[in-house]
Amino acid sequence: MDGSSIDADRELPFSNAARTVVLVGRTGNGKSATGNSVLGKRAFTSKRSSSGVTTTTELKTAILRDGQQINVIDTPGLFDSSAKSDFIVNEIAQCIKLAKDGIHAVLVVLSTRTRFSQEEQSAIRSLETLFGSKIVDYMIVVFTGGDELEENDETLEDYLGRDCPEPLKEILGLCGNRCVLFDNKTTDESKRIEQVQRLLSLVNSVIAQNGGRPYTDEKFTEVKKGAMKLRDQQEDVASLKGYSEREISRLNEQIQLAHDQQLKQITEMGELKMRENTTMLDQKLADEHAARLRAEETAQEAQQRSENEIRNLSYELQAEKRKRGRSKCAIM
Numbered sequence: 102m103d104g105s106s107i108d109a110d111r112e113l114p115f116s117n118a119a120r121t122v123v124l125v126g127r128t129g130n131g132k133s134a135t136g137n138s139v140l141g142k143r144a145f146t147s148k149r150s151s152s153g154v155t156t157t158t159e160l161k162t163a164i165l166r167d168g169q170q171i172n173v174i175d176t177p178g179l180f181d182s183s184a185k186s187d188f189i190v191n192e193i194a195q196c197i198k199l200a201k202d203g204i205h206a207v208l209v210v211l212s213t214r215t216r217f218s219q220e221e222q223s224a225i226r227s228l229e230t231l232f233g234s235k236i237v238d239y240m241i242v243v244f245t246g247g248d249e250l251e252e253n254d255e256t257l258e259d260y261l262g263r264d265c266p267e268p269l270k271e272i273l274g275l276c277g278n279r280c281v282l283f284d285n286k287t288t289d290e291s292k293r294i295e296q297v298q299r300l301l302s303l304v305n306s307v308i309a310q311n312g313g314r315p316y317t318d319e320k321f322t323e324v325k326k327g328a329m330k331l332r333d334q335q336e337d338v339a340s341l342k343g344y345s346e347r348e349i350s351r352l353n354e355q356i357q358l359a360h361d362q363q364l365k366q367i368t369e370m371g372e373l374k375m376r377e378n379t380t381m382l383d384q385k386l387a388d389e390h391a392a393r394l395r396a397e398e399t400a401q402e403a404q405q406r407s408e409n410e411i412r413n414l415s416y417e418l419q420a421e422k423r424k425r426g427r428s429k430c431a432i433m
Contacts, residue, residue, distance in 0.1 A: 203315030
């Protein structure tokens with residue numbers, strides 16, 4: 102049946118039929134478990150933990166029964182509030198390196214068990230900064246916790262309709278409302294295959310909407326060129342004659358050092374963009390906070406004026422009432 106996999110732990114060559122997807126999200130949302138569901142095997146270490154099990158970006162591959170290759174790149178908790186900008190940029194650089202031929206879809210993993218957070222919204226915006234604004238055209242939101250919704254006789258539509266915060270609506274809008282619900286705990290193979298097929302259908306629609314091209318940009322091009330140059334140089338060194346092992350080793354070290362320096366420059370550029378984005382976001386939040394305080398102050402002043410006017414009116418009415426009372430007494 103489509104969606105199941107055979108053992109393919111070894112690195113397989115990329116082909117036109119291959120699909121490369123990247124899992125991003127907050128620790129505990131179920132990224133690794135989702136990756137395992139997609140691959141049809143326990144390829145990534147997955148367990149419920151507040152500290153996160155995945156510590157570095159890694160790629161696993163499977164071949165589906167229909168012959169299609171699926172490459173899944175799992176990332177650490179890039180959406181965590183504790184994630185520093187240099188860590189995020191380094192992991193994204195590693196992600197770009199692994200996705201040599203580009204990314205067919207970015208799977209933003211959210212959990213129905215937790216409320217969509219400010220950190221997640223900011224992190225998704227940071228992905229736009231690091232990858233470029235076009236990355237949203239490749240985003241698909243995967244909601245985990247399908248088992249819990251099913252226990253409550255709820256659908257994903259029920260969940261989103263019941264209590265969907267505005268920031269999440271905005272993100273779903275950016276993604277073209279491409280979303281799917283996953284139950285990573287199911288032992289029903291037909292159910293797992295069905296949800297994987299729904300996801301792959303969305304991946305294929307993303308590819309079609311983007312002209313059949315995976316996501317790539319200048320950073321991908323530079324990393325790919327650097328990797329090809331490194332390979333060619335290493336092959337040239339390996340074919341050299343008349344050199345000692347020590348000299349060959351030194352040449353390889355110099356080649357690797359030059360390649361690492363290129364990756365470092367790409368990473369530093371990304372980190373600079375990340376810091377600039379963080380500064381802009383902090384300023385925006387500060388401006389919004391200041392505007393909210395001004396609005397609250399204006400509302401309080403208006404309320405105070407209203408209370409004063411009511412109090413003065415009450416005094417005037419009481420004074421008028423007393424005056425009329427004295428007038429009646431004088432007439433009598």
